[in-house]
């Protein structure tokens with residue numbers, strides 16, 4: 001029987017999509033990614049949305065999507081964009097949608113993973129570290145606050161992370 005949806009939150013490069021896809025497979029759940037859903041719905045890439053319409057437009061698209069998903073079926077693993085929990089309304093909606101798991105990783109690990117990455121407007125360009133460190137510091141307490149479960153991913157294999165989520169997702173919550 002399919003249980004509550006599982007919602008993955010965390011900074012860019014923390015592994016939400018990779019973990020999410022494998023977790024969904026392991027549970028026979030459906031995997032969805034909010035970035036991909038927005039790109040599909042708007043027929044535009046996130047980079048283009050930021051460049052052409054501005055970040056606020058993209059943030060509104062994120063909230064709109066969560067509103068739709070909050071009435072959705074069970075059995076989903078949902079990977080969310082790294083900025084999703086920053087709006088209070090989004091945090092409420094995320095909790096309505098499912099059990100919220102924060103994939104915590106160190107900024108050093110994240111910077112390494114994003115080294116050759118493109119397509120993330122907030123991480124692209126010069127001085128990546130200078131821009132991402134303060135953003136990470138600002139977001140960290142918000143991710144923690146938004147989460148039902150905080151999962152420290154450092155030094156853990158994807159397999160171990162997935163096993164941990166499987167164990168906690170059904171019942172253990174902070175609140």
Ligand code: S3P
Nearest residue numbers: 011012013035081082083120121
């Ligand atoms: C963002 C993270 C991205 C994407 C957009 C903005 C952010 O998603 O939503 O580029 O504000 O951290 P990922 O966390 O999947 O990279």
